[in-house]
Amino acid sequence: MSRQGTRLDTKTVNSELFTLTYGALVTQLMKDYTNVEDVNKQLERMGYNIGIRLIEDFLARTGSGRCYDFKDTAEKIQMGFRLFLGVTPTITNWSAANDEFSLQFESNPLTEFVELPDHCLNLKYANVLTGVIRGACEMVQMEVTSWFAQDQLKGDSVTELRVKFIKRLEDAIPAGED
Amino acid sequence: MVVAKRRRALGMLGRVLNGVSCEVQEKAYGTMVRPLLEYAAAVWDPYVEVEVRELEKVKRKAARWVKAVRPRTSILDKSLSRGRGEVNLSCYALLFSELVQYCQNRVSTVPDLQNKLAEMGQEVGVKFIDLLFVRERNCKRENKLLNMLLFIKSTLWKALFGREADKLEHSNDDERTYYIIEKDPVVNKFISVPKDKGSLNCAMFTAGIIEAILNGCGFSAKVTAHWHKGTTYMVKFEDAIIARDKQLEDR
Numbered sequence: 001m002s003r004q005g006t007r008l009d010t011k012t013v014n015s016e017l018f019t020l021t022y023g024a025l026v027t028q029l030m031k032d033y034t035n036v037e038d039v040n041k042q043l044e045r046m047g048y049n050i051g052i053r054l055i056e057d058f059l060a061r062t063g064s065g066r067c068y069d070f071k072d073t074a075e076k077i078q079m080g081f082r083l084f085l086g087v088t089p090t091i092t093n094w095s096a097a098n099d100e101f102s103l104q105f106e107s108n109p110l111t112e113f114v115e116l117p118d119h120c121l122n123l124k125y126a127n128v129l130t131g132v133i134r135g136a137c138e139m140v141q142m143e144v145t146s147w148f149a150q151d152q153l154k155g156d157s158v159t160e161l162r163v164k165f166i167k168r169l170e171d172a173i174p175a176g177e178d
Numbered sequence: 179m180v181v182a183k184r185r186r187a188l189g190m191l192g193r194v195l196n197g198v199s200c201e202v203q204e205k206a207y208g209t210m211v212r213p214l215l216e217y218a219a220a221v222w223d224p225y226v227e228v229e230v231r232e233l234e235k236v237k238r239k240a241a242r243w244v245k246a247v248r249p250r251t252s253i254l255d256k257s258l259s260r261g262r263g264e265v266n267l268s269c270y271a272l273l274f275s276e277l278v279q280y281c282q283n284r285v286s287t288v289p290d291l292q293n294k295l296a297e298m299g300q301e302v303g304v305k306f307i308d309l310l311f312v313r314e315r316n317c318k319r320e321n322k323l324l325n326m327l328l329f330i331k332s333t334l335w336k337a338l339f340g341r342e343a344d345k346l347e348h349s350n351d352d353e354r355t356y357y358i359i360e361k362d363p364v365v366n367k368f369i370s371v372p373k374d375k376g377s378l379n380c381a382m383f384t385a386g387i388i389e390a391i392l393n394g395c396g397f398s399a400k401v402t403a404h405w406h407k408g409t410t411y412m413v414k415f416e417d418a419i420i421a422r423d424k425q426l427e428d429r
Contacts, residue, residue, distance in 0.1 A: 012265060012340075
């Protein structure tokens with residue numbers, strides 16, 4: 001992303017434009033793919049592409065250094081959501097080994113105005129977020145995976161995104177190779 | 179096989195009873211599928227493990243089906259937000275870039291890509307019509323052409339991009355054509371157009387939004403985006419629309 005001048009601008013756009021643009025993208029994917037699973041996968045991949053670039057922005061804005069432990073990471077992911085989407089998820093449900101936690105969303109700008117029709121119940125509408133987290137963490141040498149444990153669009157009372165630590169990546173792998 | 183029959187019965191129920199209340203569905207399942215599941219179980223005795231598993235699968239599927247269509251609070255029960263929410267620009271820029279890349283991978287020429295972007299924009303525009311008129315105009319739509327264009331230039335632009343479009347001009351040589359000019363559209367901000375695709379303007383996305391809104395409000399028009407004084411959106415109305423507007427003015 002090009003940077004103008006030295007000052008980092010904290011410009012924003014209307015969240016409804018964001019919501020509806022994302023909606024248009026998902027609609028298009030639903031039209032182009034016959035299989036809902038492929039749509040989920042594609043959304044995750046797009047999220048990954050966003051994540052590997054968004055992390056730069058995050059580091060530049062917050063000036064945060066390395067994480068001491070996974071709890072630290074959780075807080076930074078939470079901060080990321082606040083910074084970029086303007087929502088603050090709650091961190092809960094730590095696993096005993098401290099390698100897995102949940103982010104609970106009361107609201108989510110991605111899913112505003114959204115209702116899933118009954119034939120799309122397998123669609124993970126906000127799956128782009130799992131990709132963003134994976135991409136961003138990979139860029140700071142951490143392999144994580146995440147998935148939706150609960151989803152308001154499917155009738156749950158909150159949206160719960162579960163994040164699991166897999167391993168530390170020893171060598172930074174360039175994006176696009178594995 | 180027995181299991182297949184049951185599954186068919188469940189599938190049929192699913193199609194027929196889509197959207198009815200869950201009590202009805204539970205009853206329907208009870209009366210139509212359950213007897214099939216258990217009928218004469220003693221005779222064919224599902225002791226083979228595979229069969230038992232198959233049967234359980236049908237049951238589970240039924241349970242999911244009943245649960246899945248359980249009425250949720252509808253989106254219409256929520257009150258309309260005031261639309262002041264904001265997200266970070268980088269987020270939007272990256273999302274938009276993914277959108278453009280995705281479109282680009284599915285087409286081969288620049289005009290096709292522009293059409294695809296416009297299509298996506300239309301998807302957004304259609305939804306913005308109601309949102310804006312309900313929120314800003316007390317559900318009253320514009321019926322004069324110029325007012326409609328001004329509405330787009332000011333109200334729509336403010337809602338979408340936080341400021342008005344720079345200019346609205348009427349073409350000198352064609353009365354059907356209007357121009358909305360914006361020096362620095364947010365969608366083009368982080369996009370560098372490759373040299374071999376010089377004519378590509380990703381603001382076609384915005385053009386799509388405008389077109390959908392005009393068409394949705396009964397002002398059939400074609401909207402395209404061009405590189406001119408920044409980005410110029412050329413709005414070309416159909417003859418009938420101009421004629422109608424003149425009639426309105428005469429009255």
